[in-house]
Amino acid sequence: MSSVEKKRKVKPTAPADIDRFDEANSARLGLICVQERIPSDYTRWDVQFVIDNRDARLTCISPSEYGGVPHGLDGDFATILNVMYLEQGAPEDGEVHTTAYQLLQRAGFPDSGQYYAALQESLDRLKGATYTASESWRDHKRQRWTTVKFNIIEQIMADTQGDTSFGSGTSLKVRLARPVVQSIRERYLKPLDMTFVLSLKRSLTRSLYRVLDAHRYDPQHPHEPAPDFRIQLQQWARECKLRETLPARIKRNLESAHTELLERGYLRAVTYEGTRNDTVIVYEFGDLPATAPAPEPVIEVIPDAPVIDALRRYGVAHTVARKLVQDRGEGHVTARLEKFEAMIRAGYRARNKGALLVDVIRDDEGKYLDPREAQPEQGRAVPSTRRTELARREAEETERLTTAVEREFLALPPDEQAARAVTQVRLFVGRELREDHLRRLLIALQAGELEPYGLYREVMRAASELRLPEFAEQIRGTYGI
Known part of the structure; x- marks a missing residue:
């Protein structure tokens, strides 16, 4: 059996059985135009809609030198980056470590020069396009709608081994947008049937599937899939970021994707209701009983080390604290934090404790004397009672720090x-x-x-x-x- 025939036999997984997830905000908003090809002057779109009886808006502006707004295969690569970020523990820095070869393989594309070039162009578009979500980005932790401005990719670091083009040996470090990272780490996720996505033939079908599937889930209850979905046709075209506004052309642009999703069993029916100027498209899903629940996401999110929280209590910025632990190691930072606290207890005065703490951690020249290691003047013995008191205080401080770390860990x-x-x-x-x-x-x-x-x-x-x-x-x- 050929690989194409095998893919056609893949059936959609019921939401209750899906074990992969995607970030819910970007999936629901449909940041990527579903069209496979667009004119290079399609560099901006602006969508207005209503959420919870409130006006909301989403805009995208992308430089023409990158080939217009993100579209087509860009959605495949953006989704895979989110999946890989989750698999790597959703680190706070938002970085995904991978290779160009791995990205192509995970997205289901062949190891060929054509697709390496497509990957490079896609990542450039995802970095170059600027999105503004006005009162339409869900703050899952605080249960409210917010406004954010971001690029899907904040930074790309590529080791192309002396060349400027991507190839099988290109290693990548991709930093994702902060709003996306925060949503993922707060577990604002929706189920994603990745096996079924990869089995779909056209990027148009994959893109429409992702947007359509995201609209099945209520933003405030992202684990309750609906058995059907209806929306005004021209509004749906805007949600899919199509340029077309005539109902007949919208239908024609989506027809091939509808056909594939119907044939594969994801959709049971696609129907149109209403008049020509007020057409409603109705999707009926065929992959679940109406009462089937979606799974709660169980993911490994790597929390910050307790010492990072300790640094932040002294005014050290979160990004600086993380960088110090990453570069110097948790053991080194913890030891220098203890030294800093000993200095403060001994009477060291600092106008900015956070700045002093950072300098103590970074100090490689011995600029700061550790009061716990200070030697008595030559020829003068330290009374035994004082030595006992110093030992007692040091033991108490060690116990205090150990207890604090344990308490924060167990919390x-x-x-x-x-x-x-x-x-x-x-x-x-x-x-x-x-x-x-x-x-x-x-x-x-x-x-x-x-x-x-x-x-x-x-x-x-x-x-x-x-x-x-x-x-x-x-x-x-x-x-x-």
Whole structure:
């Protein structure tokens, strides 16, 4: 059986059984024009609509040198980047680490020069296009509508190995838009039948499927799929970002996608109601009983290290705190934080504690004396009572810091505790382990076979006692194949 025939046999998965997800805001708003080809002067669209009886608006402006507004295959690559970001733990920095080859493979495209060029053009458009969602972006955490301005991709770092064109060896680091990252980390997600998406023949069908499927889910209840969906036809054209305004042309542009989705069983029927000037399109879905629930997203979101929260309490910006931990390591930053706090207790005066703390962490020249290590004047002994008092205070401070870290760790939800523990293992011995070791370790933590904070402390002790090789060997032996 050919690969094409195999794809045609793929049936849509009922929402209750889907285990992949996409960010709900960008999916519902339909940021990508569903058309496969557009004129290069199609550089702007502006859609007005109503949400919860309130006027809302969405605009896109894209430079003509990138080929107009995002369209066609751009939606495939944008979706895959969201999926990969979730699979990589949804890190706070919003970065996806991948290669051009992996992106093509995950999006279902062949390893060919034509598609590497298409990928490069798509990423440029996704970075170049600026979106403004006015009172139409859902703040899931606060349950309200907000206004955001963003580019789907904030930054692209590509190692093209001396060339300017993408190829199979191109490594990529792609930073996603902050609003998208925040929505994903707050679990504002909708089910995504990725297997079915990849089985669809045309990018037009895939694009229409993503927009249509997103409209099945109520923004305030993103896990309750509707059995049907109806909308005024010309409004639907605007939602799909079509340039056409005549009903007959709208129908003709969507006809091939409708046919494929009907043949594949995703749709049961597509009908039109009303008059020519007030036509309503009605979609009836064929992939679920009307009462089937969609799954709650269960994803691994890597939480920030507790030390980052400690830095922020002293006024260090979140991005700076994360960068310090990333560059210097959590152990180094924690030790320097303890030194800084000892300096403050000893009477060190700082106009800006946050700035001083950052400088203490970055100091490689020994500019700051650690009061805990200060030596008495030569020839003068420290009275035993004072030594006892210093030791007692140091023990109390160590206990206080340990207790604070433990309290913050245990305050995290169980799945985030597990993710945090695995991240700590990856930080110290990740190079000595395979991904399947870490995956099995995470499964064991989530199943309750291991206590996350116990593992967190164990790897810290192994580092302080110079036993990391033995610790890594233990992980390999227990969670290897």
